[in-house]
Amino acid sequence: MFFDSVAHAMGAAGQGGAQGPAGQLGAFLPLILMFAIFYFLLIRPQQKKAKQHKEMLANLQKGDRVLTGGGLYGRITSLDGDELTVELAEGFSVKVDRGYIAGLANPVKNQDKKAK
Incomplete structure (x- = not known):
């Protein structure tokens, strides 16, 4: 009897959440924001510095x-x-x-x- 109520409660948890495309986008929004932060704070400056170094080497x-x-x-x-x-x-x-x-x-x- 106890296991039936636990299984029913676990199955019902997914029913009340956000549904549709807006709900899926909301779930990925933190990941998208983290990628944007990493891009602008880490990846982009590193690429810019590598490009400057490559230009410097070419102009020796x-x-x-x-x-x-x-x-x-x-x-x-x-x-x-x-x-x-x-x-x-x-x-x-x-x-x-x-x-x-x-x-x-x-x-x-x-x-x-x-x-x-």
Whole structure:
């Protein structure tokens, strides 16, 4: 007898809830809002930063001061496709793949130099 009333109560719980398309949208509304928040706070800024880094790598020129992914500062002495020769000290150069350049060492000074 007890189990019949429990089963009946469990079956009746779904009957009184919101029905139709509006009820289904209301159920997914929190998920939609969470995705929108994640997109605008996490995904979009990360994509923007990656795009800026890709543009910076494409615009590298001879003479630019760069910071490598390993933390070494140097000046680009030659470019050969994706292979850069970076002078770390006078008379000491290393070859670095373009993808391992973390950024410009002095971006403001480099922009001033290019403007002149």
